[in-house]
Amino acid sequence: MTTERQPQANERNEDDARVDDARWNEGGEGVSPLGQTYRQGAVLLRGQMIPQESTTERLLKPDPSTDWLHRDPWRVLRIQAEFVDGFGSLADLGPAVSIFGSARIQPDEDAYRAALAMGERIARRDVAVITGGGPGIMEAANKGAALAGGKSVGLGIELPHEQGINEWVNLGMTFRYFFVRKTMFMKYSQGVIVCPGGFGTLDETFEALTLVQTHKVARIPIALYDTAYWQGLFDWINGAVKDRGLISALDPSLVTITDDVDEAVAVATSQIG
Structure with missing residues (x-):
């Protein structure tokens, strides 16, 4: 053998x-x-x-350096994790309206009181209120929704000067990346109300308008509250921008400008059955 x-x-x-x-x-x-x-x-x-x-x-291989934590491949995983957390937390939210506006508005201002009423009236329709989670207009809208027994959502952003999520939020998240946060606003909102605000508010407003204009999302009703505040911007849009053919004649009609809280709420919830 x-x-x-x-x-x-x-x-x-x-x-x-x-x-x-x-x-x-x-x-x-x-x-x-x-x-x-x-x-x-x-x-x-x-x-x-x-x-x-x-x-x-x-x-x-053992690596005593932590430089890899700050490299782009690791950032991709952080971005992925933020999307997963956001989708997982908001998937069962139900119908919702986002309310945007300045963090600098004070409680004794008319805009604060208007946002408070908006949050309350939206919540009483069994619709969630989503804000950026900060002070000012965001706090007012969250407070109105929370006091009405509704879903009061705050999607905050990590910034050096931010004060964190306001006390009237009953579902809150803080994001590292603006683009992930804005995806959550647009994915889970069936309507938008925009109150007076600065660059951040304008960014959120034109993000929504661009997505609707380019048909990246189904038409989302958008109400701008406070005619005196917004009229100058839309005079320019209807004048210089439209006259040069840089937008269509129909594009300005994507928004409703109003001084009526009830009209703003009715417009923002008009696509919710």
Whole structure:
């Protein structure tokens, strides 16, 4: 009876060589003029671009530096995590209206009292109120919704001067990235009310208008509250912008400008059954 000789640990047989060649030439590219082909997942590397260490070797290698926490691949995971948290937390919210406006509006101002009434009246329609979670108009709308027993949502943003989520929010999140936060506003709102505000409010307003104008979302009713505040902007839009053909004649009709709290609420909730 003949006993087949087993290969020693330091020997390579033909099967080993074929496995190794498959690792270096996966996909049937063959031998390139640039040398061997090496694949890292979907990435193809040749010649001097081939790393000295495999992905697994780098993963398991001790690394006392934390620089990797600040590199773009890690940021991608943070962004993904924010989307997952947002979708997971808001998926069961139900119909909702976003109310935008300045954090600088004080409780003794008419705009604050108007936002308070908006939040209350929207909540009494069994519709959630979503704000940026901060003070001013946001606090007023959240307070109105919370006192009416409704869903009062605050989607905050990590900023050096922000004061955190206001005390009237009963569902709150804080985001690192503006674009993730704005996705949540637009994905989960069936209407928008915009009260007086600065650059952040204008950013949110034109984000909504752009998505509706370009048909990236179904038409979302948008009400701008306080005619005196918004009229100058829309005089320019209906004049200089429209007259030069930079928007269509129909685009300004994407918004309703009003001084009536009830009309603003009716417009913002008009698409909610």
